[in-house]
Structure formats: C-alpha cells, structure tokens
Amino acid sequence: MEFFTRLLGGQRKQAAPNNPQQRLARFKQRYNSILQTWQKTQTLATDREALGNIRRGFQALTAILNDESRSPAPHLCLSFAAAQQIYTAVSKIAATSHDEGMVRDAVAVYSALIDSEEEDFLENDVFAASLMNFIGRTVGSSSMGVGEDIEADIVELLFGITTKIRLQPEILPVWFTTTSSDAKERAAVQKVDFAGITQKEDFPLCYQLIDHVHHEGRIGDFARTGLLYIFESASKSTTLEQWIVNSDLPTFMATGLGALYSQLSRKLSILHTADTEDLPLILKLSDYREMQANPQAVSFFSEDFQGHMATFLSYLAFWQDVLEHCRSVDVRLTLIDHFQILFLQQLLYPSLLESSDIDGGSSVAVLTYLRRILDALDHPELIHMILHYLLALPDFHSTSTRTPKSPAALKRHQSLLLLQAPDKDEEKMNPSLFNLVDLVLGSTDSQDSQTVIAALKLTTVILAKNHGYALGSLIKYMAVHHKEPYRTIGALNVETELYLSIAISLAGEIGVDEAYENHLKDKLSLLEGHPCSLKALALPNTTTQNAAYLDGDVVAREVEQHYLMPEDPLYHSLLSQLLMFLTNDVETNLALTEVITTLGSCSQLRLEGWLSVDPAEYVFQEGEDELADITDDVFRNMYRANRRPTWSPSAAPQLLACLQQLESQVEALRADIQDWDEHVANRKHVFQTYEEMSEVSKNPNTSVKQPTEPPPGSWTPQIPKHLMDSSTTPSRVSSPRGRKEGLDAKHTPASSPTPSRLGRQVLGGSPRGTSPLPAPQAGKRQTTFMADVLSNLADVNNNPNLKRRIRFRKPAGSQTVEVMLSKYQPPPKEPTEDDDTAAVAEEEADDVREASLGHIITNVVILQEFILELVALLQVRASLFGEVRHA
Incomplete structure (x- = not known):
C-alpha cells in the first residue's frame, strides 16, 4: 500500500509516534513541564501565561491517558501516573490556581484516571485523599467557588465513584474510614442531641453528596443517585450501617426536605393568567377571566414556583428510592423516624394547622402541596405514616411494628420521641383536634372557588390511590353483610335510560354516541387500574393479600365491601356544589365531576343509595300471574331479573335527584332564551372543531381513525334506540329548531368535548384518553379547522346575547x-x-x-359529558364486577 501511496500522492507524512515508549516520553515531558511552570511561578492565580501553559499541559495529559486506555497493553503512562502519584500535584495546582478553567481540566485528568480502570486508583488511599481534598477546596463550604457546569462535572465524578463502590463493595474502606473507639466516645459525649454525630473526615464523599443533594438539574440528580448507592451499600457493611445511624446524615436529609418545602410559597394561586394565549379553550369560553387572584399569592404556573416544586418532588422521590433500596432495617427505621418527626410533625402538619381560607391562599397552598406529595408517593411506609397522622386514624401509634435492632438505632429513636414531646400538654399539636378531614370538609364548603378546587383535587388523589385510608375519615361508611347482588338487570336498564334522558335533554343528541363510546373505554381502564379492583378481579382460588413491605412492617389497608352512608358530610358537600353547577366556575365543575367518578370507581363501594336505587325500593307493576305461567325455574328467575321496576320520587338516589333539578334549571332557560339549542350545539361544535385541529396539528400526516365495529363476542353496551327515538326534549319534538338539529346531525362533527380531555389540562391530572373523531376532508384540514375555530371564537366573544347575565x-x-x-x-x-x-x-x-349565558352553556356541555361518564360507569361496573343479577 505504501508503494501505491507514493505513486499517487508522494511520500506519506509520518504519523505521530504512538507506541508505548514514545507515548510515555511525551507524557513525562508534559508532566515535567507542568511541574516546572508551577514551581517557577510565585503567584499562579495572577500569572495568566503560566495558567494557560499548565491548562494546556493538563489537557495534553488527559488526551494521552484517554488514548492509552483505548490502546492495547502495556499502559506505561497509567503505570507512571500511579507510581509518581501525579494526582497529588494536579490537586494542589488546581486548588491553588483559583481558576475555573484549571479546575475543569483537573477534573478531566481525574476522570481519565478513574475511567481507565487500571492501576487500582479507586483502591488507593492516597488517590482518595488527594481527590477529596481537591473537591473540598473547590466546592466545599470554604471553597473558591466555581460555576454550575464545573460543579456538575465534579458531582458526576463523585457519582461515578459511588457506582464503583456499589459494584465493588471491597473498595468501600478506601473512601470510608472510621475513627478510633476513644474518639467516637468523645464525639458522642460532645454531641448529645438528636442530630447525630458530624464525622465528615470519616466519609467526605458522602458529605459532599449531601451538600449537593438539594440542587436542581444535573447536580442534584447525580448527588441523589450517588447517595442512594451509599445507603444501598449499608446492608453490606455493618460498620457503615452503624455509622449512618449515629451520624447526622438522616437529620440532614429530613431538614433538607423541610427546607425545600419551606421554599414553596405560603400563599398560592392556582388560576391561569387570564390574558395568556395558553389558556385552555374551555376556560376561554366561560367567565374565567372574571376570577381575581390574590396579588400576594404566587402563581402555580410561574416558572419559579414550578422549579421549586419540581426540586421538592424530586427530593421526595429520592427519599422514596432510598427507603426502597435500603435493606438495612436500622438505617431505614432511623430515616423514617426523622421523616416523621422533623418533616411530618414539625413542618407539614403545622402548615396545615396554620392554613386559612380568609388570608387569600394559604389553604389553597397546603391542599395543593399535600395533593402533589400524595400523588408522587408510592412507598407504603411513607403513605401510611402521612395519612395515618394527618387523618388522625386511631392506629397511628403502630406506624412500624418493628423496633431497631442495634442499641444505637434504638437510642436515636428514643431521642427523637423526646424531641417531639412538648413541655406542656396544652402546647401539643394533636391531629385529633384538627386534621386533614376538617380541612377538606371546610374547604369544600368554602366561598372561595380556588379553595374548593384544591380540596376536590386532593380528595380525588386520596380516593383514587389510597381509598382504604379515606374510609372512616373522609368517607362515612357502613359494612356490607351480604355479598350477592340485589340489583337487577331490569333496574339497571331503567336507571341507564333515566340518566341518558337527562343528558340528552340538557345538550341534545349530537356527539352522544361517540362520547359514550369513549367513556366506556376510559371507565374500563379506570376501574381496572383502581387499587381496590385487584380483589374483585382476582381468580377465586388466588390470594390478593398485599405482602408486607420488607417482611411485615406496613400492609396496605384492606378494603371490604361497604355502603356510603346517606349522611356523609363529604358527599353532601359534593351535592351542594353540584346543585350550583351552572354558575360554578369551570375548574370547580371539572374537579367536582372527577371526584364523583373517582368515588364510583372503587369496586368495593356499592352504588345503592347514592348512584343507583336501593333494591328494597323496587316496585313491579307485573303481578304473579305471568310468573305462574313459567314453569322452568331458570326462565322464571330470568324473567324476574329483567322486569323493569319503578320507585317513588323519594327513593331516587340523591345524585339523580340533583341532576333532575339541574335539568329543570336548563328547561327554564330553554323556555326563556331564544335559540337556546342552537347556542348549545354551536358550543359543542366549537369544542369538537378545536379538538380535531389539535389532533391534526400534532401529526398533520395522520388521518384520524373512524370508529370501527367491535369484534364478535365483545361487550359493548349501546344507548337504547327507543330512547334516542322517543326523546321528550321539547326543542327536539315540537320546535323547528329540533327538526333542524335532527337534520343537521349527520353533517355535524359528532363528538362533544369531554371534561377529561379539555379539562385535564386545567386540572393537571393524567388524561383518560382521546376519542375517535371523523376525519376532515383531505386538502382542507388545517385551513378549515383554523377558520372554524377563529370564526366560532369571534362569534362567541362578540355575541351580546351570550354576555347576558x-x-x-x-x-x-x-x-x-x-x-x-x-x-x-x-x-x-x-x-x-x-x-x-x-x-x-x-x-x-x-x-x-x-x-x-356563554358560561352557563359551557357548563351544560360539561354536565352532559359528566352524566355520560356516570352511565358508562354503571354499565362497565355491572359487566366487570357482576353487580347485577341476570337470573
């Protein structure tokens, strides 16, 4: 090849020498040059030329080391670096330079040595001491101070070391050393309070991570994960385990969590900025802009608040991860004790106790923070501790049935218990006097809509994720003594048709079929994912008892079948809010409907009395003559189950009675307001068009799928045809507008907005899915959508009739x-x-x-969707859980 190369292009240039000996020579030359420059410079921090020369030398050393790591053995440069301990010189030069660029290049040299995985640098005591001394002088409490990017590189370097310790526990003693027993005893005598012993010289790597664990971005992520690996290693080292129990690390972690919580604003506004372009459409088409935020409250949607909240939640997730990965019982119980005393009882509960609905946002803040905390947590011990204490459940004293094994852990536990004991009994803050139940019930009846919204959202999270803890506290219930269903399929058909007739009477037939289909899918997913459904859907011979967490400390509360008591205060508050549905703000209605559907998603909660009619109230018009003609027992039972009962008005469920009152309100509006049905149909069309535009804007090249026929054998309940054909809505039967609506139905986009899709953007929850939509005409999709939306919005905003109060x-x-x-x-x-x-x-x-009027019409559209959700809930529960008798 060299012959042909010379013929084509002349003599080839000689490549730089890269054999091991030549590479070592270049490495020694660069290193000696660095040392000479450093020794000749009296004040390195002020000599820019010397700084530049040394930085270029560091960069050359890093490049040679990286090149050698990728080359075959022998690796003479790495052997020379280990033998000459060049890292000590690198550490001293960088620490005394007071130059950020120099620090960055020194970190690169250390990284190259560690990444080489040769010469056992991580097993070298001198290397460990040199590195930690360098980091302590660079980013420690009395350090020179560097930028966040360099600090992130340093913390990433520490994280890499903890990763190696996790994989190779034998190198832990190099980075973690304990003082003599005499020194330990003296330190224990000097430090007698609950905080533990500060021993930074024992484990500087761990303390560096603790110092950075509260940061945002890369710094915090690397620090938290590295510290997580250290706690995970405690189960493999008895010495480290006892050191953590005796140290002040648990105190740092708990007080750090409290510090991040304290950074969150005491007063919070959850209102969107009224003039923002990102205001959800469903809020634009309401009186939302009339709502006034407290000027002293911080906006939930501000970037600063979102940053503080994200940092707090990430640190809370770090606590959860530590408890999940830590297999040391003593360390885990010590951490839980500190979380309970220093965060829960001394910070979180007092903020709940001091919150007020009249100071313009403190109740909103506390309720919102509790919702975000409970929504983020999945660890059973933390959830158990928080809810038992804040809800004042009677067995809170047994948060953990196990006691620490070691005397040191037991002593820390006792000192924390003494810390929480007040000097006087009257000074003791007791959740039995005022707790989360009192706050939620008072907030749902508040005159401030933001307080109501925050309370409803928190209630939804508790009911959805931790339903067992709500029983007996938020929800008054009574146990079910019979397991077999008493409701019948005939009664279910009557109830379904009754609810559907109200929905169609409110806002017409357009889009009802498609919306109902989507709600069926959403409710099936919601019910299958509910924690209480595991027992209902389990096979007969399988056990659903939750395994104890780490050998029996905390077991999820068992939820047995139960009824909702008629006098339940929370349910009455929900009905009071529902009765004023048409004038409520949109966010309140979205939160209200979600609470009710979440309540109905618990498979162990019977629907009789609040959503369905009590079977004891059934009245059958048919006599026993028809039954006497049927001789077969099976057919007789089927006939009985399919009979259509009636009941007295007083026996109607409270929720149904409330919806019927709302229907009467809408009928009064329809009778007085000209073109009421056209206004409602136009509003549904605006939502539908906007949704189509949003779907296409996300993926312009994908056409929206048409609904397909269900596969054979699948269960897909449909709206009864005779109900659709024989609606009793006056505007559809006797008015020209009703005929026009019927004629235009097949040409109008046939889906109305659901609160779960338009509203979840407002509520901040997870979407329940999107509905199949008819595909618009090809070539006109984007322009038609935009024109329709802008046209309808202009009509809405400029129509004086819709501004009528x-x-x-x-x-x-x-x-x-x-x-x-x-x-x-x-x-x-x-x-x-x-x-x-x-x-x-x-x-x-x-x-x-x-x-x-425009605001009321938007609420009517939401109300129709909510009733369709209830119907889907009835149907899916009946099929999924076998709640009605067919024979």
Missing part, C-alpha cells in the same frame, strides 16, 4: 335553585336605604349567584 338563587335552608329570568324579575327602581338593608339581609340568607 343570569341570576340563580338558592333560598336559605332549601335544596332547590331558582332561575331568576327576566320575565320573573320586577322592573328596576331607585334604591333606598331600606332597600339596601333588605338586600343585604336577603343575601345573607340566600345563596345568590350569577353568570353569563
């Missing part, structure tokens, strides 16, 4: 709401002092609210 009044002590329309109101007159006094007295007695 309508007042609703709920008399004091009454459970009905009156729609105060124009034809029922007396003509205005000049106010007098007596009139003002009477008006004030009336407002104090009655609950009077008002909203624009």
Whole structure:
C-alpha cells in the first residue's frame, strides 16, 4: 500500500509516534513541564501565561491517558501516573490556581484516571485523599467557588465513584474510614442531641453528596443517585450501617426536605393568567377571566414556583428510592423516624394547622402541596405514616411494628420521641383536634372557588390511590353483610335510560354516541387500574393479600365491601356544589365531576343509595300471574331479573335527584332564551372543531381513525334506540329548531368535548384518553379547522346575547335553585336605604349567584359529558364486577 501511496500522492507524512515508549516520553515531558511552570511561578492565580501553559499541559495529559486506555497493553503512562502519584500535584495546582478553567481540566485528568480502570486508583488511599481534598477546596463550604457546569462535572465524578463502590463493595474502606473507639466516645459525649454525630473526615464523599443533594438539574440528580448507592451499600457493611445511624446524615436529609418545602410559597394561586394565549379553550369560553387572584399569592404556573416544586418532588422521590433500596432495617427505621418527626410533625402538619381560607391562599397552598406529595408517593411506609397522622386514624401509634435492632438505632429513636414531646400538654399539636378531614370538609364548603378546587383535587388523589385510608375519615361508611347482588338487570336498564334522558335533554343528541363510546373505554381502564379492583378481579382460588413491605412492617389497608352512608358530610358537600353547577366556575365543575367518578370507581363501594336505587325500593307493576305461567325455574328467575321496576320520587338516589333539578334549571332557560339549542350545539361544535385541529396539528400526516365495529363476542353496551327515538326534549319534538338539529346531525362533527380531555389540562391530572373523531376532508384540514375555530371564537366573544347575565338563587335552608329570568324579575327602581338593608339581609340568607349565558352553556356541555361518564360507569361496573343479577 505504501508503494501505491507514493505513486499517487508522494511520500506519506509520518504519523505521530504512538507506541508505548514514545507515548510515555511525551507524557513525562508534559508532566515535567507542568511541574516546572508551577514551581517557577510565585503567584499562579495572577500569572495568566503560566495558567494557560499548565491548562494546556493538563489537557495534553488527559488526551494521552484517554488514548492509552483505548490502546492495547502495556499502559506505561497509567503505570507512571500511579507510581509518581501525579494526582497529588494536579490537586494542589488546581486548588491553588483559583481558576475555573484549571479546575475543569483537573477534573478531566481525574476522570481519565478513574475511567481507565487500571492501576487500582479507586483502591488507593492516597488517590482518595488527594481527590477529596481537591473537591473540598473547590466546592466545599470554604471553597473558591466555581460555576454550575464545573460543579456538575465534579458531582458526576463523585457519582461515578459511588457506582464503583456499589459494584465493588471491597473498595468501600478506601473512601470510608472510621475513627478510633476513644474518639467516637468523645464525639458522642460532645454531641448529645438528636442530630447525630458530624464525622465528615470519616466519609467526605458522602458529605459532599449531601451538600449537593438539594440542587436542581444535573447536580442534584447525580448527588441523589450517588447517595442512594451509599445507603444501598449499608446492608453490606455493618460498620457503615452503624455509622449512618449515629451520624447526622438522616437529620440532614429530613431538614433538607423541610427546607425545600419551606421554599414553596405560603400563599398560592392556582388560576391561569387570564390574558395568556395558553389558556385552555374551555376556560376561554366561560367567565374565567372574571376570577381575581390574590396579588400576594404566587402563581402555580410561574416558572419559579414550578422549579421549586419540581426540586421538592424530586427530593421526595429520592427519599422514596432510598427507603426502597435500603435493606438495612436500622438505617431505614432511623430515616423514617426523622421523616416523621422533623418533616411530618414539625413542618407539614403545622402548615396545615396554620392554613386559612380568609388570608387569600394559604389553604389553597397546603391542599395543593399535600395533593402533589400524595400523588408522587408510592412507598407504603411513607403513605401510611402521612395519612395515618394527618387523618388522625386511631392506629397511628403502630406506624412500624418493628423496633431497631442495634442499641444505637434504638437510642436515636428514643431521642427523637423526646424531641417531639412538648413541655406542656396544652402546647401539643394533636391531629385529633384538627386534621386533614376538617380541612377538606371546610374547604369544600368554602366561598372561595380556588379553595374548593384544591380540596376536590386532593380528595380525588386520596380516593383514587389510597381509598382504604379515606374510609372512616373522609368517607362515612357502613359494612356490607351480604355479598350477592340485589340489583337487577331490569333496574339497571331503567336507571341507564333515566340518566341518558337527562343528558340528552340538557345538550341534545349530537356527539352522544361517540362520547359514550369513549367513556366506556376510559371507565374500563379506570376501574381496572383502581387499587381496590385487584380483589374483585382476582381468580377465586388466588390470594390478593398485599405482602408486607420488607417482611411485615406496613400492609396496605384492606378494603371490604361497604355502603356510603346517606349522611356523609363529604358527599353532601359534593351535592351542594353540584346543585350550583351552572354558575360554578369551570375548574370547580371539572374537579367536582372527577371526584364523583373517582368515588364510583372503587369496586368495593356499592352504588345503592347514592348512584343507583336501593333494591328494597323496587316496585313491579307485573303481578304473579305471568310468573305462574313459567314453569322452568331458570326462565322464571330470568324473567324476574329483567322486569323493569319503578320507585317513588323519594327513593331516587340523591345524585339523580340533583341532576333532575339541574335539568329543570336548563328547561327554564330553554323556555326563556331564544335559540337556546342552537347556542348549545354551536358550543359543542366549537369544542369538537378545536379538538380535531389539535389532533391534526400534532401529526398533520395522520388521518384520524373512524370508529370501527367491535369484534364478535365483545361487550359493548349501546344507548337504547327507543330512547334516542322517543326523546321528550321539547326543542327536539315540537320546535323547528329540533327538526333542524335532527337534520343537521349527520353533517355535524359528532363528538362533544369531554371534561377529561379539555379539562385535564386545567386540572393537571393524567388524561383518560382521546376519542375517535371523523376525519376532515383531505386538502382542507388545517385551513378549515383554523377558520372554524377563529370564526366560532369571534362569534362567541362578540355575541351580546351570550354576555347576558343570569341570576340563580338558592333560598336559605332549601335544596332547590331558582332561575331568576327576566320575565320573573320586577322592573328596576331607585334604591333606598331600606332597600339596601333588605338586600343585604336577603343575601345573607340566600345563596345568590350569577353568570353569563356563554358560561352557563359551557357548563351544560360539561354536565352532559359528566352524566355520560356516570352511565358508562354503571354499565362497565355491572359487566366487570357482576353487580347485577341476570337470573
């Protein structure tokens, strides 16, 4: 090849010498040059030329080491570096240079030595001492101070060392050493409080990680993961285990979590900025802009708050990971004790106790923080501890049934118990006097919509993830003594049709089929994923008892079948909010509907009495004559189960009665407002068009799939055809508008917005899925969508009819709401002092609210979707859990 190369291009240039001897020569030359420059320079920090020469030398050393690591043996440069301990000189030069660039290049040299995995640098005491001394002088408490990018490189280097320790536990003694027993005893005498003994000289690597564990971004991620590996190693080293128990690391971790929580604002506003372009469409088409945020409260959507919240939650996740990976019982129980005393009882509960609904946001803040904490946690011990304490459950004292094994861990446990004991009994903060139940119930009845929203969201999380803890605290219940279902398929059909008739009466038939299909899928997924469904869906011969966490400390609370008590305070608060659904703000309604559907998603909660009719109230019109003609027992039972019962109005479930009242409110509006049905249909069309545009904008090259026929044998309940054909809505039966609506139905996009899709953006929860949509015409998709949305929004915003204000009044002590329309109101007159006094007295007695017509129409569309969700819930539960008798 060299012959042909010379013929084609002349003599080839000689490559740089790279055999081991030549490479070693270059390495020694560079290293000696660095030493000479350093020794000749009196003040390195001020000599820019010397700094540049040494930096170039460090970079050359790093390049040679990396090149040698990729080359075949022998690796003479690495052997020379180990024998001459060049890292000591690198450490001293970089630490005394006070130059960030020099520090970065020194870190690169250390990284090259560690990554080479030769010469056992990580097993060398001198190397470990040199590196930790360098890091301590660079990023320690009395360090020179460097930028975040260099600090991140240093913490990443420490993380790499902990990774090697995790994989090779035998090198731990190099990085972790303990003082003599005499020194230990003296330190224990000097440090007698709960915080533990500070022993940075024993394990500087661990303390460096602790110092950086609260940071955001790469620094915090590397520090937390590295510290996690150290706690995981405690189960393999008794010395390290006892050292952690005696040290102040658990205190640092708990106080660090508390410090991050304290950075969160005491007052919080969960309102979107009204003038933002990112305001969800469903809020734009309401009176949302009229809601005023407290100027002293921090916005939930601000970048600063989101950054603080993300950091706090990431550190909380780090706690969870540590407890999950730590197999040392003493270390784990010591950490849990510190979490309980220093964070839960001394910080989290006092913030709950001090929250107020009248100071403009502190209740909103606490409720929101609790929701985010419980939503982020999955560790059974932490959940058990938090909910037992904050809900004041009676068996809180048995948070952990095990006691520490070692005397040191037991002593730390006792000192923490003494720490939480107040000097006087009256100073003791006791959740039995005021707890999370009191806060939630008071907040759901608040006059401030943000407080209501925050309380409803928190309730949803507790019901969805930790339903067992809500029983007896948030929810008043009574046990079920019979297992067989008493409800019948005939009653289910009647109830389904009744709820559907209300939904269609509210907002018409357009889009109901498609929306219902999507709700069936959503509810099936919701029910299958609920923690209480494991027992209901388990095979008969399998056990669903949750295994104890780490050999029996905490077992998830067992949820048996139960009824919701009629006088349950939380449920009554939900019904009170539901009764004012049309004037509630949109976010309140979205949170309210999610709480109710989440409540109904527990397979162990019977629906009788609150969502379904109690079977004891069934009345059958058929006599026993028909039954006498049937001789076969099986057919007789099937006939009985399929009979369609009736019941008295007083026997109707409270939720159904409330929805019927809302239907009456809408009927009053329909009778008084011209073109009511057109307004509702247009609003549904706006949502539908916007959703189609959003789907296409995400992937313009993908057409939206059409609904397909279900496979043979699948269970897909449909809306009864006779119900759709014989609707009793006046506008569809007797008015020209009803006929026009029926004619245009097949040409109108046939899906309405669901709160779960448009609303989840507002609520901050997880989406429940999207619905199949009809594909728009090819070539006109994007322009048609944009034109439709802009046109409809312009019509909505400029239509004076939709800005009309309508007042609703709920008399004091009454459970009905009156729609105060124009034809029922007396003509205005000049106010007098007596009139003002009477008006004030009336407002104090009655609950009077008002909203624009456009806002009410949006809420009507949401209400229809909510009722369709309830129908889907009834149908899926009946099929999935066998809750009704077919024979």
